[in-house]
Amino acid sequence: MPASAHSVAPLAASAPAKDRAATDRVGADxxxxxxxxxxxLSRGRVFTSPAQLAGYASDALGYKSYPxxxxxxPADAAELVEFMRGARDxxxxxxxxxxxxxxxxxPVAAQGGVIVHTSSLRHIREINRDGFWCEVESGVALNDLDAALKPLGxxxxPDPSxxxxxxxxxxxxxxxxxxHCFRYGVTSHYVLGVEVVLLDGTVHRFGGPAGGRGRWREDWRRFMVGSEGTLGAFTRFWLRLLPLPEKVWTLRATYPDLRSIEAAIHALVAHPSFPAAIEMLDPRGVAMVEGSRMAAGLPRGSFMLLTEIDGPAALVDxxxxxVSDILRRAGSDDVAFSDEEETRRRLWKARKAAGGLLGQLSPDFVVQDAVIPKGALAEILQLVYDEADAAGILAVNIFHAGDGNLHPNFVFNSRVPGELEKVERIGERLMRRVIAVGGTLSGEHGIGNDKAAYMPLVYGPDSMRLQWAVPAAFNPRHxxxxxxxxxERRFTG
Ligand SMILES: Cc1cc2nc3c(=O)[nH]c(=O)nc-3n(C[C@H](O)[C@H](O)[C@H](O)COP(=O)(O)OP(=O)(O)OC[C@H]3O[C@@H](n4cnc5c(N)ncnc54)[C@H](O)[C@@H]3O)c2cc1C
Structure with missing residues (x-):
């Protein structure tokens, strides 16, 4: 049954995440x-009571808990260095x-152990207007950096929701x-330099605003970006900045089915206007947003495409x-566009809040993060709906369509016997198909422990051996x- 025929499940009250004891815990005295x-560490910076630890047992995935x-x-980078020096023992x-x-x-304690929260490393140390770079501490919240940059033009x-x-x-x-990574690229395109503390307490700087010249010789940024906390503790970054575009138009269009929205995505990708973003919400995602405080007046019951062009005013005007003709020709009879700040802000708020609203549908959800060749979009999305329908699980798709970066969200209740297992089986079948059509496991969320089991589906033993050698070189006991x-990357104590 096509997704457009589904109604959205009624909102349910959130329940606490299910506790799943890690079986691999390292014994700690x-x-x-x-x-x-x-x-x-200095006074008041260590927490061990169950109440203090409760908020750290899971990440936004929620349903897996590892206290x-x-x-x-740590109060600052110097204290983080002291901690790392002692942590090895x-x-x-x-x-x-x-x-x-x-x-x-x-960021969960899958084998138990100590979580290092970087919330005190929150300083924006420099914004260099001539060089278009900034120096920031690792605990700075992304939107705080944006707020500091905007008045400077x-x-x-990179803009995760x-x-x-x-x-x-x-x-x-x-x-x-x-x-906006469809046109602008992802975090790795903007990291000029990284300061990292290794487990022996040594501090290294790789790259830097001058591109790795001078004292900072080893250009190992590529090892660092995407290392998922397996190589060292980042304390500082030097990031590349861009001038704000002079003018932005945001367009939205609705479509009756997957085929027509897929046609619109292909046409946009090929168009010389080179949109900054091409996003999609399925009818359930739209209904979820419209049923919330984030409602942006989106028409319900259709697939929605959100796109944006930016640049010199004369050009984008x-x-x-x-661009709106492209959206119509692909099969939309409802295209709207605006260059007005408030309308644009509401549309983006609706899109970006959608993922966070999933928690209101059911106690638990799993989001996959597969990347596929765009030609397989309609096929894979239909597979998501078919598999979920057959298992009696609700699937909601809200994702970065221009990049082919799917985010099928499977909404379930881990307290209902068998539901989690059903979701895990769907996830595996989906991943196998994604790989068969030439896709891969993650576009932006990383592998973590949630997708680690899928790695051998993509990489053969030789590739795995080489990849494993990188964390082993920095951190031999893992x-x-x-x-x-x-x-299998276990700490053996
Ligand atoms: C509603 C919602 C929407 C999202 N949308 C997007 C999106 O559009 N795009 C996207 O890419 N992601 C998205 N995410 C996923 C998530 O927000 C990103 O992966 C984000 O980069 C995580 O940042 P964090 O500070 O929360 O890191 P954490 O969750 O705390 O940690 C993530 C990883 O980074 C490591 N780490 C954290 N700090 C350090 C450090 N100082 N040194 C070394 N390693 C470190 C951790 O060990 C862990 O492996 C979304 C999540 C939610 C809940």
Missing amino acids: RRDLLPRLQRL PDAVVI LGLPVMLRGAGTSLSGG MFYP SGPVCTLGGNVASNAGGA ARVAA QLNPLKVFG
Whole structure:
């Protein structure tokens, strides 16, 4: 049955995430952990009571819970260095955490251990207007950087929808993307330099505003970006900035079915106006937004495409009619566009809030993050709906369509016996098909522990051996974020 024929499930009250005890925990002597940690950090920066640890047991995926043994919040980078120097001897895994908005089970204590929360590293140290770069600490929230840049006529393009809270540390560690990455590219395109503390307490700077010249010789940024907390603790970044575009038009169009919205996406991708973003919400996603405080007056019952062109005013003003024609010719009889700040803001708020609203439908959800060749879009989306329907699970699709970066959200209740297993079976079948059509496991959320089991579906033993060698070189006992990215990457104490 096509998705457009579905009604959206009624809103249900949220319930606490299900606790799943990690079977792989490293044994910790908790009695002497507190004093040992207190020796490494200043007063009030170590937390071990169950109430204090509860908020750190999962990430935004929620339904898997891995209580840590302790949480530490270093006061500044110097204290983080002290902690890392002592951490090696703790005999426990160490996980870095920004805002915990990961959707892949990234910053969780899958083997137990100590979570290092970077919330005190929040300084924007420099915005260099001549060089178009900034120097920021790793715990700066993405939207705080945007707010500081906007009055200066600059912006930092990667824009994950979690921007109000997610940190630049989490963004760099997971190579975050976002709506505007279709044209502007992802985090790795903007990281000029990284300061990282290794597990022996040594501090290294790779790259930098001068592109790795001078004292900072090793250009190992590429190893660092996307390393998911397995190589070291990031303390600082140097990021490339761009001038704000002079003018922006945001367009939205609705479509009756998957085939016509797919045609619109292909036409937009090929058009010389080169949109900055091409996003899609399915009818359930639209209904969810319209049933919330984020309602933006979107027509219900259709697939919605959101796109944007930006650049010199004369150029984009001349092109907006051609872009709206493309949207109509693909089969939409409802195209609207605006260059008015408030209308545009409401549309983007609706789109970006959609993922966060899923928690209102049911206690749990899983979001896949597969990337597919765009030609397979309608086929794979139909597979998502068919598989979910057959299992009696609700599927909602809200994603970065221009990049072919799918986000099928499976909404379920892990307290209902068998539901989680059904979702996991759908996830595996979906991933196998994604790979068969030439796609891959993650576009922006990372592998974490949620998708680690799928890695051998994409990579053969030789590739896995080489990839594994990278964290092993930096961190031979895999003490940093074990059981992430590679399912067998265990800390053995
Ligand atoms: C509603 C919602 C919408 C989202 N939309 C998007 C989107 O559009 N695009 C996108 O890419 N993602 C999106 N995400 C996923 C998530 O927000 C991103 O992955 C983000 O980059 C995570 O940042 P964080 O600060 O929350 O990191 P965390 O979740 O705390 O950690 C993520 C990973 O980074 C590592 N890490 C964190 N800080 C450091 C550090 N200082 N040093 C070393 N490693 C570190 C952690 O160990 C972990 O592996 C969304 C999530 C939600 C909940």
